[in-house]
Amino acid sequence: MHFDWTEEDRAYRARVRDFLHRELPPDWPEIARHGPGSRAQTDFSLEFCPKLAEAGLLVPHWPEDWGGADRPTWEHFILGEEMWAAGEPRGAQYMNVNWIGPTLMRFGTEEQKRRYIPPMAAGRAIWCQGFSEPNAGSDLAALRTRAVRDGDDYVIDGTKIWTSYAGMAETCFLLARTGGPESGKAGIAIFLVPMDTPGIEVRAIPSLIGHGDIHEVFFTGMRVPATARLGEEGEAWSIIRFALANERVGIPRYELSARVLEQMVEDLRQQGRFDDPVIQSRAGAAAADCEAARMLTYRVVDGKARGAAPGAEASVARVAVVAAENAVMDFGLDFLPEAFSGGARPAYLSHHERAIVTGIAAGAAEIQLNLIAHRFLDLPKVAS
Amino acid sequence: MRFEPNEDQATFLSVLDQMAEDAGAAWEVPADWSRFQWAAGLDRTLEENGFFDCAAEESLGPVAAAAMVHRLARLPVTLEVAASALLRPFLPKGLPRPVAVIDDSPAAPIRFLPVAASVLSLSGDAVRVAVLAEGDVRPVDSLFAYPMGVFARTIGDWQRLDADPNAVREAWRVALAAELGGTLRGGQDAVLAHVRERRQFGQPLGSFQGVQHRLAGAGTKIEAAYWMTLRAAQGVDPADSAVALGYVQNAATAAVYDLHQFMGAMGLTLEHPLHRWTYRARLLKSALGGPSGNFGLVARRKWRAA
Structure with missing residues (x-):
């Protein structure tokens, strides 16, 4: 058991950050304000993703035959953390990278693969x-x-x-x-x-x-x-289970939450309020929730990296991610309510919009709790 | 990033699991209805086979030691493992165990003191140890499911250790997180077994969503706490130990309430061991500042706050 990054992992993360630093425009926070589905972000993704593809940073974990480089699962995940924390400049295309492409590779006909996968690998395909x-x-x-x-x-x-x-x-x-x-x-x-x-x-x-x-x-x-x-x-159900098992930890939402929390703490510090022990304790609790979500998610990624079949651990991680996003959102709303009006902190608004979706999208949190009870805690199926 | 144990860790934990399973199965209601059952046999076996040395062994290390504490805390019987497993690298060779740890006021009742052979003090800015003698300690009654005691007289023969008090305190924080996490897991396993079997309204209790969701929510936190504790044992980030302990302490209050709720009246008896876990958790959840103290420490370490 080892819970730290390798030097290679760190170098890869630095490379992704450098790319984002270079390629994201000054008005990016405004573009990213409404999330991956907005017109502004979708349009941006159609310029940004081809550059990512050119740099080998769009689908590095995909097989070489389909435009990837057979890079390790962990690199794909580091890439995902950095993209999501930056506001997801890939827009809706993150779905292609995370699960639509891999699902087509596994279940698609040759014709379907040839038609749909190359545009995804080039960063020019939007799916719903x-x-x-x-x-x-x-x-x-x-x-x-x-x-x-x-x-x-x-x-x-x-x-x-x-x-x-x-x-x-x-x-x-x-x-x-x-x-x-x-x-x-x-x-x-x-x-x-x-x-x-x-x-x-x-x-x-x-x-x-x-x-x-x-x-x-x-x-x-x-x-x-x-x-x-x-x-x-x-056959749809088994295909969907494969796809959703990838998707449940597909978005490293805790990474954005952890970084927004950093900004909130900095704002409170600038206002001279971070010496308040109540605020410190709440900030620490929110940080701990982010780390809980991170560790449970990493555990799922570790299983995927070792080729283990997806299990209920993905649902466990998902529930912790919902808690983390809400903890950070509520911390901001409790101690910095003024930052949610007037547009001075688009990142807080953007995080809020993403956070209120988390417990609903890709399988409601309550469905995850059912799955955890049945598959992780070995409890009987829900009484009818 | 690797969540699987290495070969040595896997062997170590597998043997430990086997021993723990035997000890757990051997649990019986003590004749005197005491709140805890000291597992002298298992304690001796662990000591004789060198299990408490694992933190200092390169291929096992503090991560395996924390996993060991977690596993043994799941048992209904009581053992002093946390200090012996994670603090041993700081202690003088041959210091007799069990070891009681003073991490708060020395005047307050101290966990394990009545069964301890040595005591370690983390009070103040020095780390000191003393070997206890007959008559040094007086047991006290307690709400908690640990042997609790106070000093019956002043201990004169303290030895100051050449160890960084902060490093020792950090290891102790990890040890407590592992112990509380394992304690909650043990209690939860007992309650899960109960709600799978116990039927009401023609259904197992565990098939009701109101029960399932609360157990699943607690299960998520207990699982997260386990991995956060192992990472803290590795010492990846200075805030990790306070993150792990604060998180599991914060989860404990609701988790313990639910465990008793779902066990019903059986959980109020001394016949069922649930109280062994819950009344350990009720002590450990306030250790080293409790959730608010540990979360405050997280903030100070992460953001260098005052």
């Missing part, structure tokens, strides 16, 4: 994920969007909601039911759908996390070829 529906959020297996086979095509009808990045995405990673209404998890398939396919309508939902981030997406008589299906009919 069509998972949640008006009546299927945490209970994802209850989704009703129907995909009916018609010759060589499928005809898809239904509604998705809370869809991040849909307004700017070119392609949707879409879940739809190919089995009967009662077919549950076994009746779902995945479709890779170009967003300019006739029959798609996207409406942005004004929200607390910035206009343009979450959407409703309507599919009406949309026709896609059967070759757009990823995997077999009924």
